Amino acid sequence: MEYNTSLPHLIIPEYGRNVQKMVQSIIKIEDREKRNHQAKAIIEVMGNLNPHLRDVTDFKHKLWDHLFIMSEFELDVDSPYGKPSKESFEEKPEKVTYSTNNIKFRHYGKILLEIIEHVIGLEDSEHKDIMVFCIANHMKKSYLTWNKSTVEDSVILKHLDQLSDSKLKMKESFKLNAFINIKPQVKPQKKQNNRGKSQQNKRK
Helix, strand or coil: CCCHHHCCCCCCHHHHHHHHHHHHHHHCCCCHHHHHHHHHHHHHHHHHHCHHHHHCCCHHHHHHHHHHHHCCCCCCCCCCCCCCCHHHHHCCCCCCCCCCCCCCCHHHCHHHHHHHHHHHCCCCCHHHHHHHHHHHHHHHHHHHHHCCCCCCHHHHHHHHHHHCCCCCCCCCCCCCCCCCCCCCCCCCCCCCCHHHHHHHHHHC
């Protein structure tokens, strides 16, 4: 009886051991035309075993790449996508760079700062006044969402003044919305297990 621990390591376990055995077997076929024919047949089997790959862009290309990977890049067949190199799959992805911008009021977000910069550049007009009002209204909504249940409009206008370097002022005739239905975001509390509850009851 064969045990999995004594068998060769499955390179891509999703396809199973039988598919890996088939891949290893066609490597030894000397006739190139027959080898190509067998490779295409294995590709069809791999596609049937993993139908979810059909939703992936260029899923056929991915199947051929998996075929070469399972052969440890020893298989020499005519792939419609070319034979990939082993090194191309061993390359480490480039390190993702994170923004180092210092946002003074994080609850307003970075996009709002970009909108403020855009509105600063607009010519004075009724349209600009409305844009400033919309910005201040959005700021109040964001503030209430992430901070307190109430906030004075003067605080929002002060923040707008700071974020715009005193270049944007809301007209006094405009009044910010009340947003009375907004509830601040609250972090969910961890549930106590039965043991923790019983200990609290004992303390009482």
